[in-house]
Amino acid sequence: MNFANGALTEAVYYILLSLLEPRHGYGIMQNAQTLSGGRVRLAAGTLYGALNTLLEKGWIRAMPGEGNSRKKEYVITEAGQEVLRQEIMRLEELVRNGRALLEEVHHEEYGT
Amino acid sequence: MRNTVHKWFWVWDFDKEEKWLCAMAAKGKALVHVGFCTYEFEDSAPGEYIYRLELLEHAPDSTEGRAYISFLEETGAEQIGSYLRWCYFRRKASLGEFDLFSDFDSRIRHLDRILWLVGTVLALNLISGTVNVLGFGDLSVNYVSGMVNLLLAAVLTLAFILLSAKKHRLGRERSISES
Numbered sequence: 001m002n003f004a005n006g007a008l009t010e011a012v013y014y015i016l017l018s019l020l021e022p023r024h025g026y027g028i029m030q031n032a033q034t035l036s037g038g039r040v041r042l043a044a045g046t047l048y049g050a051l052n053t054l055l056e057k058g059w060i061r062a063m064p065g066e067g068n069s070r071k072k073e074y075v076i077t078e079a080g081q082e083v084l085r086q087e088i089m090r091l092e093e094l095v096r097n098g099r100a101l102l103e104e105v106h107h108e109e110y111g112t
Numbered sequence: 113m114r115n116t117v118h119k120w121f122w123v124w125d126f127d128k129e130e131k132w133l134c135a136m137a138a139k140g141k142a143l144v145h146v147g148f149c150t151y152e153f154e155d156s157a158p159g160e161y162i163y164r165l166e167l168l169e170h171a172p173d174s175t176e177g178r179a180y181i182s183f184l185e186e187t188g189a190e191q192i193g194s195y196l197r198w199c200y201f202r203r204k205a206s207l208g209e210f211d212l213f214s215d216f217d218s219r220i221r222h223l224d225r226i227l228w229l230v231g232t233v234l235a236l237n238l239i240s241g242t243v244n245v246l247g248f249g250d251l252s253v254n255y256v257s258g259m260v261n262l263l264l265a266a267v268l269t270l271a272f273i274l275l276s277a278k279k280h281r282l283g284r285e286r287s288i289s290e291s
Contacts, residue, residue: 011290025186026188029187041214043211043212044187044189045166045213046215047214048180048183048184049218
């Protein structure tokens, strides 16, 4: 797995989260938007490129085609879930450090 | 009612072309067909569509190109035409904002494709122009067409610089934020 300590992009993070259950492209776009309260909008061209990269890396896989459905569905792999777990640890570190240092500044300024 | 408009946009002004097509759509003129410097519009409800342009990585009728276009179509977009590798897409404004790219990386990759195209045409014009101007006498057909090549090469050099500057700006933004 080619993921030592690099940060995921926001798009990739929300794509992987969305694919904890099988979804097609438009489903991913809608889910990312809902999860982020409307903030994250994945454009179709960006999403297409990201999906291809994630397929190549083996973090997601395409679901076997179902009969007459033309839309391809994708789902996260075990490797993809591991990447998500590592990313969440990294994000927790960011938040922990940010909160702690900002609080310190607050205490110094207001002497509380 | 259909009407045809002839208009010229330089390749590097694709965002101006997008704005123009969206402004036409806002006035109730929806683009339905494109050709060389030719735009065919049909009456529609004002503001019904949003238009976007993309220089595709693969030819629109190749397997990869078709896979990409059908992916966009699944998200509600519609390909209304293409000119060489330039594809014209639209989506109903009622479906919300419509963009093809939502982060700096994919915008930069798109600019790279345009730079590659401009660079190739620039090199061809430069070579052909130099050979014709140096190899043929005054006012022969070759000499004149060579001068035209060189003139075009000068314009394309300017385009290349402008596009590179745009890419550089996006790259700088990318170094502090991703979208």
